[in-house]
Amino acid sequence: MEIDTLKIAEITRKDFPLFNNQPVNKEKLIYLDHAATSQKPIKVIKALENYYSYTNANVHRGAHQLSAQATEAFESARSITANFLGAKSSNEIIFTRNATEAINLVARAWGDYELKEGDEILVSMMEHHSNLVPWQQLASRKGCHLKHVGITKSGELDLNDLKNKISHRTRLVSLVHISNTLGCCNPIGEITDLAHQYGALVLIDACQSLAHQHMNVNSLNIDFLAGSSHKLCGPTGIGFLWGREKLLNEMPPFLGGGEMIEEVFLDKSTWADLPHKFEAGTPAIGEAIGMGAAMQYLQEIGIDKIHSWEQHLTKYLFNKLKSIEGINVLGPDPEIKSNRACLATFYLKNIHSNDISELLDSKGICIRSGHHCCQPLHRYYGISATARASLSFTSTIEEIDYFIDELYSIIKFLKNNS
Numbered sequence: 001m002e003i004d005t006l007k008i009a010e011i012t013r014k015d016f017p018l019f020n021n022q023p024v025n026k027e028k029l030i031y032l033d034h035a036a037t038s039q040k041p042i043k044v045i046k047a048l049e050n051y052y053s054y055t056n057a058n059v060h061r062g063a064h065q066l067s068a069q070a071t072e073a074f075e076s077a078r079s080i081t082a083n084f085l086g087a088k089s090s091n092e093i094i095f096t097r098n099a100t101e102a103i104n105l106v107a108r109a110w111g112d113y114e115l116k117e118g119d120e121i122l123v124s125m126m127e128h129h130s131n132l133v134p135w136q137q138l139a140s141r142k143g144c145h146l147k148h149v150g151i152t153k154s155g156e157l158d159l160n161d162l163k164n165k166i167s168h169r170t171r172l173v174s175l176v177h178i179s180n181t182l183g184c185c186n187p188i189g190e191i192t193d194l195a196h197q198y199g200a201l202v203l204i205d206a207c208q209s210l211a212h213q214h215m216n217v218n219s220l221n222i223d224f225l226a227g228s229s230h231k232l233c234g235p236t237g238i239g240f241l242w243g244r245e246k247l248l249n250e251m252p253p254f255l256g257g258g259e260m261i262e263e264v265f266l267d268k269s270t271w272a273d274l275p276h277k278f279e280a281g282t283p284a285i286g287e288a289i290g291m292g293a294a295m296q297y298l299q300e301i302g303i304d305k306i307h308s309w310e311q312h313l314t315k316y317l318f319n320k321l322k323s324i325e326g327i328n329v330l331g332p333d334p335e336i337k338s339n340r341a342c343l344a345t346f347y348l349k350n351i352h353s354n355d356i357s358e359l360l361d362s363k364g365i366c367i368r369s370g371h372h373c374c375q376p377l378h379r380y381y382g383i384s385a386t387a388r389a390s391l392s393f394t395s396t397i398e399e400i401d402y403f404i405d406e407l408y409s410i411i412k413f414l415k416n417n418s
């Protein structure tokens with residue numbers, strides 16, 4: 001499929017039933033909440049439907065053909081995921097429920113066994129709670145210290161602070177690649193080189209990156225990566241951990257039960273090889289197949305084209321937002337920092353973001369309001385909530401114009417009535 005970058009939205013919107021069918025509050029739907037969860041193209045919906053209609057069976061178990069077909073489709077989704085990430089082997093792909101579970105898996109199966117009292121884990125002030133709470137829990141179980149890298153004035157990771165806080169006691173640097181609130185893109189390659197010099201491992205939370213820019217786990221030289229299918233046009237209920245095969249082999253299982261064993265005796269068990277060692281119980285089979293279809297769909301459009309269109313839209317959105325008096329937008333300006341995520345998190349003094357989002361909703365515009373699972377970051381800025389409009393390759397200039405016009409009127413109305 002060869003697509004002209006400027007026509008990406010026009011062409012791909014047809015693939016999404018929700019954009020074509022669903023009026024919200026009798027208004028046309030303007031979905032600007034892609035960072036919370038992406039919409040699903042028909043290819044993904046069909047992959048789920050086909051699985052449940054024609055090949056539904058449990059995987060890795062049955063001696064019958066249907067089970068063999070389901071297993072083949074499920075394992076093929078693993079190979080697609082490995083290819084999508086540039087992994088060396090599909091053994092390095094562990095299916096989880098979501099990115100949160102992938103991070104918890106590392107905290108439990110690596111952290112509980114490798115860390116000891118006094119060891120340090122480095123995260124940042126901009127982390128999603130998913131990449132913060134598991135490390136707090138680990139630190140409290142093991143007597144480790146959690147250190148937080150600060151934010152610069154422009155709303156980016158403070159690399160100097162990172163350099164000051166990393167030490168030979170640091171065992172893991174766990175960072176978000178693209179912040180779901182600031183929208184900044186952290187320089188993973190540089191950070192990984194530094195972390196490895198200190199003997200620390202690097203985990204990257206790639207939830208907000210994988211649908212928007214090309215990522216290759218080997219060229220980034222990282223050790224673990226966590227992702228969620230529903231952020232990249234796939235179904236909910238499935239995510240993945242990528243880890244270096246050697247590390248995963250050395251780690252004990254996370255959860256115990258069926259599927260993850262080699263042999264079970266009454267008093268002890270032995271473990272299956274990778275990746276099954278980490279996949280206890282019946283997995284989300286249809287959802288894994290749907291996620292594979294989503295990754296192929298994104299690859300067919302072309303991740304680089306998606307990236308270019310989204311960069312164009314982001315600059316347009318920011319320029320429009322700048323014209324609204326009193327608005328504060330978090331994170332770097334896309335005119336200065338090119339590799340910025342296609343989302344804008346903003347607030348206005350004396351106006352609650354919930355009021356903005358509720359009034360926008362009455363016009364059919366979906367944005368997110370709240371702390372976006374980044375309470376420490378909001379506390380750092382001294383605000384309890386912000387509004388966030390997030391775009392995707394299906395977003396259009398017309399949608400942004402409509403959103404800005406409505407936002408402008410709503411702010412005027414709220415200011416006059418406060």
Ligand SMILES: Cc1ncc(COP(=O)(O)O)c(C=O)c1O
Pocket residue numbers: 035036098099100101128130131176178179180205207208228239373
């Ligand atoms: C940056 C980031 N990390 C982690 C997550 C958690 O993803 P999930 O809830 O799918 O595990 C999200 C979801 O909002 C996110 O944006």
